[in-house]
Amino acid sequence: MRADAERNRARILDTAIAAFAAEGLGVSVHEIARRAGVGTGTVSRHFPTKDALFEAIVADRVGRIVDRVQALAESPDQREAFVEFLTILTEEGAANVGIAQAFAGAGYDMDAAATAGGYDFDAAMAAALCRAQEAHVVRADADVADIKALMVSCMSRGSADQATRARMIDIVARGLRPPESATQ
Amino acid sequence: MRADAERNRARILDTAIAAFAAEGLGVSVHEIARRAGVGTGTVSRHFPTKDALFEAIVADRVGRIVDRVQALAESPDQREAFVEFLTILTEEGAANVGIAQAFAGAGYDMDAAATAGGYDFDAAMAAALCRAQEAHVVRADADVADIKALMVSCMSRGSADQATRARMIDIVARGLRPPESATQ
DNA sequence: GACTATCCGGGATGGCTGTCCCGGTTGTCA
DNA sequence: TGACAACCGGGACAGCCATCCCGGATAGTC
Numbered sequence: 085m086r087a088d089a090e091r092n093r094a095r096i097l098d099t100a101i102a103a104f105a106a107e108g109l110g111v112s113v114h115e116i117a118r119r120a121g122v123g124t125g126t127v128s129r130h131f132p133t134k135d136a137l138f139e140a141i142v143a144d145r146v147g148r149i150v151d152r153v154q155a156l157a158e159s160p161d162q163r164e165a166f167v168e169f170l171t172i173l174t175e176e177g178a179a180n181v182g183i184a185q186a187f188a189g190a191g192y193d194m195d196a197a198a199t200a201g202g203y204d205f206d207a208a209m210a211a212a213l214c215r216a217q218e219a220h221v222v223r224a225d226a227d228v229a230d231i232k233a234l235m236v237s238c239m240s241r242g243s244a245d246q247a248t249r250a251r252m253i254d255i256v257a258r259g260l261r262p263p264e265s266a267t268q
Numbered sequence: 269m270r271a272d273a274e275r276n277r278a279r280i281l282d283t284a285i286a287a288f289a290a291e292g293l294g295v296s297v298h299e300i301a302r303r304a305g306v307g308t309g310t311v312s313r314h315f316p317t318k319d320a321l322f323e324a325i326v327a328d329r330v331g332r333i334v335d336r337v338q339a340l341a342e343s344p345d346q347r348e349a350f351v352e353f354l355t356i357l358t359e360e361g362a363a364n365v366g367i368a369q370a371f372a373g374a375g376y377d378m379d380a381a382a383t384a385g386g387y388d389f390d391a392a393m394a395a396a397l398c399r400a401q402e403a404h405v406v407r408a409d410a411d412v413a414d415i416k417a418l419m420v421s422c423m424s425r426g427s428a429d430q431a432t433r434a435r436m437i438d439i440v441a442r443g444l445r446p447p448e449s450a451t452q
Numbered sequence: 453g454a455c456t457a458t459c460c461g462g463g464a465t466g467g468c469t470g471t472c473c474c475g476g477t478t479g480t481c482a
Numbered sequence: 483t484g485a486c487a488a489c490c491g492g493g494a495c496a497g498c499c500a501t502c503c504c505g506g507a508t509a510g511t512c
Binding site for chain 4: 453454455456457458459460461462463464465466467468469470471472473474475476477478479480481482
Binding site for chain 1: 491
């Protein structure tokens, strides 16, 4: 691979990451090319389709999330770990409009992109939920789809301040507690 | 207004209501015209823009929601009334993909459409929340944007069964309880 | 039954999108 | 330094979309 090709590829990727994070997945390929200072052909040569570009970005990003979520398995306090799990997802989505959109199912298939990158996002979610349920920190009738849906709500407050998102997480975490656990 | 014009207008409106409810706001004006059995020109004459068509539909739909929500003010049990409030919104969104999308902010501005129809949706939401907070049924730090965001989560489970949506409402309602109220 | 204002159909237009292709350029290596 | 393969730019293309327009049809009225 020629040096200039490598350079352009990196510039396109950086530009796309910034654009998707700030404005969401609606940014056109033409616009990304313009901002990166390259032609549209250059973009589509490195990334044949927009999905491929999205995938290259998401694979990396989701990978980091999966790693952090899996690390929580070692935590001694599973209640705290579960709140941390919600916080990781929320803050990631709040900081990245594209991730939040993909998570909400508007645009691209995030699970598929993560799988293509060698990460099983869905399994990581399921494992985190299962751990919390086994520790009786989360009600047994909740499923992964519930968590995902609720996370969309938290992420959607990305434009608000961090305290607002913390409140949203608190609401969700309290709502997910087992009904019989009436403690604070 | 000529009789055939009146007839066509009604057919377009009925078709659009069904299409938006079943498939969401992504259905094209061409497609609505085709299904209604009229030309695209006929649609755009009755409804100059797609927004106008959306507005004509939403104004009516949201009006009914606002009426039902306001009626809850008379309820003797405000805790029950608040859950009913969440249920009304959730079921409406679950039964109508277009409403759910508009509520989530993807597509059109629902508040603006409701206002154009003579209904203040935002005020109805705020009033319902305020009543619940004054009755100490909902934590004082929650705001209307919180409720809206959480409702998006509940609505998004429209394709699931009714029990799933009831569980989602339960999670949200529990999460919104005042922290000091540790009762079941 | 005829006349006119009204309304209809659907093709045309312009703007957006993602993707492809080719003439010109530039990095790389002998 | 020269030559060639790799790469670039951006115009071209096809597919969507909402919106506009005009020749033809039709409903309502005298």
